[in-house]
Amino acid sequence: MEEKKMIIGITHGDINGIGYEVILKTLLENHVFEFCTPVIYGSPKVASYYRKTLNIEHLGLTTINDVKDAVGRKVYIINCCSEDIKVELGRSTEMAGQAAFAALEAATRDLAAGKIDAIVTAPINKSNIQSAQFSFPGHTEYLEKTFINQGKALMLLVSEIARVAVVTGHIPISKVPAAITQDLIIEKLRVLNQSLKEDFGITRPRIAVLGLNPHSGDNGVIGTEEQDVIIPALKRCADRGIVCVGPLSADGLYGSGAFRNYDAVLAMYHDQGLAPFKTLAMENGVNFTAGLPVIRTSPAHGTAYEIAGQNIASESSFRHALFLAYDVCKNRKNYQEAFANPLKKQDVEQNGYSE
Numbered sequence: 001m002e003e004k005k006m007i008i009g010i011t012h013g014d015i016n017g018i019g020y021e022v023i024l025k026t027l028l029e030n031h032v033f034e035f036c037t038p039v040i041y042g043s044p045k046v047a048s049y050y051r052k053t054l055n056i057e058h059l060g061l062t063t064i065n066d067v068k069d070a071v072g073r074k075v076y077i078i079n080c081c082s083e084d085i086k087v088e089l090g091r092s093t094e095m096a097g098q099a100a101f102a103a104l105e106a107a108t109r110d111l112a113a114g115k116i117d118a119i120v121t122a123p124i125n126k127s128n129i130q131s132a133q134f135s136f137p138g139h140t141e142y143l144e145k146t147f148i149n150q151g152k153a154l155m156l157l158v159s160e161i162a163r164v165a166v167v168t169g170h171i172p173i174s175k176v177p178a179a180i181t182q183d184l185i186i187e188k189l190r191v192l193n194q195s196l197k198e199d200f201g202i203t204r205p206r207i208a209v210l211g212l213n214p215h216s217g218d219n220g221v222i223g224t225e226e227q228d229v230i231i232p233a234l235k236r237c238a239d240r241g242i243v244c245v246g247p248l249s250a251d252g253l254y255g256s257g258a259f260r261n262y263d264a265v266l267a268m269y270h271d272q273g274l275a276p277f278k279t280l281a282m283e284n285g286v287n288f289t290a291g292l293p294v295i296r297t298s299p300a301h302g303t304a305y306e307i308a309g310q311n312i313a314s315e316s317s318f319r320h321a322l323f324l325a326y327d328v329c330k331n332r333k334n335y336q337e338a339f340a341n342p343l344k345k346q347d348v349e350q351n352g353y354s355e
Helices: 019-027 030-034 044-053 094-112 139-147 173-179 182-198 214-218 225-239 250-255 270-281 316-340 342-350
Strands: 006-011 036-042 061-064 075-079 118-121 154-158 163-166 206-210 243-248 264-267 286-290 296-299
Touching: 006 094, 006 316, 019 036, 019 044, 019 316, 030 036, 036 044, 036 094, 036 316, 044 061, 044 075, 094 118, 094 139, 118 316, 139 286, 139 296, 154 182, 154 270, 163 182, 163 270, 182 206, 182 225, 182 243, 182 264, 182 286, 182 316, 206 250, 214 225, 214 243, 225 243, 243 250, 250 270, 264 270, 286 316, 296 316
Parallel strands: 006 036, 006 118, 036 075, 061 075, 118 296, 163 264, 206 243, 206 264
Antiparallel strands: 154 163, 154 286, 286 296
């Protein structure tokens, strides 16, 4: 009997950016249907506009009202938007923000209900999506609030070259030093360590931790956050069995290529982690939200208004995001099966019932 394929939801993001372009180009690849059934949460009207604009009208889209109707090797789309929706290429509009949130809300609802196995989110405009329902800096914070309330999710950038997480995410640089506490570092390292085990299948992860200041403070000459906050936090994590090395100088770690010796890097703030990561892996990088009970990935780029509708956007990052969502689903299932009841398997083998 053929194994049931995973259903992966795709939110269309900002309709005036490159979201639909990278989504549709990815779904042109037939081998996608070998491992998942894709369901777009968006607008059939907007999708049709982009199919015509990008000259890919041969890609069929089947409109459904409920995920339960997504069966077979097809691309499905659930309408989340008004028929009055209007595309204005390369522009930030209130309508685009409303459409982005409507799709995200619908997909999140189905994800929480277990109707889909994961979501891949196309880029949003963090300004026009703001409303009474969405008052967050980005997807990560919205999903954190939706699924774990008081807990902490983790922005983890993933590629074949490196994995990079951040202690602080979408906050002004002026607020970073005060935001970095021992407890926050410990929580982020705990989430990262567990994600590497559960989501990536790494038995004993090794994590490099960056300092906050240039040269990791040079023993207090250029700053004291390393001695006062970061080093004590790392010692506490080491006592809990987490293999973490640092604080390390960011320029030296990346410049020497030593980051390759670790399973992941934990940076102290957004650009300290994302700038080198995107230099190394912009085309193939994926943004994964670790620490959630559900699975969410996205491409590691924005709306790219400046090239919207020109048929020149690369779908590589979105394709990798779709593949990663599948891989994490599979790895979590394997992890849960392995640790569900380890004594049961042991007892069976000891009594001679193993095959």
